[in-house]
Amino acid sequence: MHLVLISLLFLILPLHLNAEPLSLPLDKGRAELNQYIEYIEDKNSTLTIQALLQNTLDWQPNSNQTFNKSYNDSSWWLRLHITNPDQGDIKRLIEISYAVLDYVDVYIVSDGKVQDSYHLGDKHAYHQRVIDHRFFIIPVHWKSHQSLQIYLRIKSSSAVQAPMVMWDEQTFYGFDTTRTILQGIFFGTMLVMATYNLFIFFVLGERTYLLYVGYVLCMPLFLASLGGYAFKYLWPTLTEWNDRAIIVFLAGVVVFGAAFTRKFLLVSHYAPRLDHLLRVSFYGGVTLVLCAFILPYHYNIIAIIVWASLACILALVTGAACWRGGLSTAKYYTIAWTAMLFGGLVLALNKANILPANLFTEYATHIGSSLEVVLLSFALAERINIERRLRYEAQEQTLITTRRINEELESRVQERTQELEALTQQLRDLSNTDQLTGLCNRRHLESSFYDEWERAKRYQRDIAVIMIDIDHFKTVNDTHGHLVGDDCLQEVARRIQEGVRWPSDLAARFGGEEFCILLPETGLRGALIVAERIRNLVAATPVTTRSHSLSITISAGVYSLVPSEEKSIDQTLNFADKALYQAKDKGRNQVFSERAA
Incomplete structure (x- = not known):
């Protein structure tokens, strides 16, 4: 019977043992405080420091691991008991290296009385911290042979963690500098x-x-x-x-x-x-x-x-x-x-x-x-x-073709030269053509625009720009998928090309569902006629896609001017784009012009 009682006593006692107090000074300039922590849970957040000092509560010892209670709505009280057995005063810093705790209330108690208190946490403005640091740093000062109890109340909507380390100042700032670097x-x-x-x-x-x-x-x-x-x-x-x-x-x-x-x-x-x-x-x-x-x-x-x-x-x-x-x-x-x-x-x-x-x-x-x-x-x-390698391979293929032509019999030089020219033109077409729609790409448009701009500026001739956008195209993509959207882009591009009459007129895919038409030697009236013709071509017949037919409309913005030194290509495109958005604002499926200043 006595053996049973003694065995039960040994099983019960560890549940009520206090954590071992920490004795200063520190040999290595730092000490992990996990094993010295005791804690209690305040589920209703009603406990105060006075209640803790006046009542005997069931403090639980923490393990060697960081105090961590994950996500919860409770308040948690932590207690540390640290003594100074030396003759001289000792100053230390206690670091809580978890920056997103909402409330960290600190009370430093000596002989049952609160000696210092700090109210930290990221629910307080940063400048209220006692030490300027992203973590919560608590300064503690022991007098000769003084024993202090440090109480912390932690409450947070984030994970409740308290990785606590005690440092001497020199070691802390050296380590923190390295960490910051x-x-x-x-x-x-x-x-x-x-x-x-x-x-x-x-x-x-x-x-x-x-x-x-x-x-x-x-x-x-x-x-x-x-x-x-x-x-x-x-x-x-x-x-x-x-x-x-x-x-x-x-x-x-x-x-x-x-x-x-x-x-x-x-x-x-x-x-x-x-x-x-x-x-x-x-x-x-x-x-x-x-x-x-x-x-x-x-x-x-x-x-x-x-x-x-x-x-x-x-x-x-x-x-x-x-x-x-x-x-x-x-x-x-x-x-x-x-x-x-x-x-x-x-x-x-x-x-x-x-x-x-x-x-x-x-x-x-x-x-x-x-x-x-x-x-x-x-x-x-x-x-x-990969893209660069493909370009190099195309160039290398051209060189190989050239060398082969030079090695052929003189009688076939002309034939091989024509093949080379065809291949070169093919490469040029590939680099200047939008692969989905078959129209010119934006890079070729910009290059041609510059040439036509300089020519029109020199001879003081009109030049016009039409910006076209497919109405509600994002809805088409979101509803029917990008492949159906591609079908729509290809058919609209075909009708745009059909609506452009003169060989000098240049139609290009400007980006996404937006197209641009460059009309040299064309005033505002002629450009409006072209834009309206294209709009009617698109709206007249539903577009046949791989799944079913869709009714598609476009909006267009037109701008025409005589180039000068005070004007630029970018301004011209911006005016045409502005006219396009005015057409959209007025209900779509129409043409709007922006007159030159």
Whole structure:
């Protein structure tokens, strides 16, 4: 019987033992405080520091792991007991390295009385912090042989975590400088990659690069918000926005990531079913951005973490499917998203209290996103290299043909020369022609426009521009699909070409569903006649597509002038475009002209 009682006593006692007090000084300049923490849960958030000091409560000892209670609505009280056995005074800093806690109330107690108190957390303006730092830093001062109890009350709509370390000042600021430099390298890398690809977008006009830039910018802004840098440097007084920013930028990662994936991997061609899921991912991300301003943070953060994790998996599966389908650049993409998925899952598991909070789990997303951004940049570079290689191969084929012609018998020189000229013309046509519609492309239009502009300016002759846009074309794409949209573009282009009469008139696809017609030696009246003829040709007969017939209309803007030094091609295009939008504003399916000043 005595043995049974003794055994039960040993089983019960550990449940009520207090955590071991920490004795100063520190040998290595820092000490993990996890094992010295005791805690109690205040489910109704009614306890006060006076109640804790006056009553004996059932404090629970923490493990060696970081104090982590995931997402909940309770308040949590933490207690530390730290003594100074030395003769001299000792000053230390206690760091709570989790920047998105809403409320962190600190009470330093000596001999049962509150000696100092601090009210921290990102629900207070940044300038109210006792020490200027993105994390929560608590200064503590022990006198000779003094014992202090440090109480912390933590309440947060984010994950309740308290990774606590005690430092001496010199060691802390040395470590923090190194940590800040590493973060600076990360943010600098992301900014450089975004700037570099933004320049490429301006040069090439390829929307894929712009989507990539949006993705690259959202990722560091999300991590800066999560790590406290954004609250410190960007919006130190906007406490409500500080929570929403985490949701908005992580949702932005999903939105831009889904759009970039669809565009870069040509998913509608290589994996049509996954393309539909990517659309769902895109619109889900947009919805979560809106929800960030409506629903409580607690629900939003769980939803966005789950949604972002699923989006990462979907992107990875899409990359693998396109890689298997024969798209060579998909291999870099797949590897890149593997790194990103790994980092995102580690962060999600950390916030769900499945993985412990440490340097690796806290910065896994930084590591994964850095690798992903670099690898995606390689993928974009590979795409440029493939296009360049195709051009080189075409040029090489021309050279081979030339050498073969020179080696032929003299009697066949003329025949081979004609073949070469035909091949050269074919290459020129390919480089100057929009492959979908068969019209001239924008590059050829700009080149021809410059020549005609200079000629008209020299001889003071009229020149006119017609800008044409297919009405409600986005609805056609969204409702019937891009392939049906392509059919519509091809038929409208054919009717535009039919409506242009003179050989000198140049019709080109300007971009998307927009077309441009250049009319040399043509005044406003003649240009209006051409535009109206084309409008009637398009509206007269429904367009036959691969699925069914569609009634299509166009709107057109016309502008005519005599070129001079005070005027420019860009101004001319802008006036024609302005007239186009006036035609749309007036109800579409009509022609509107902008008169020269």
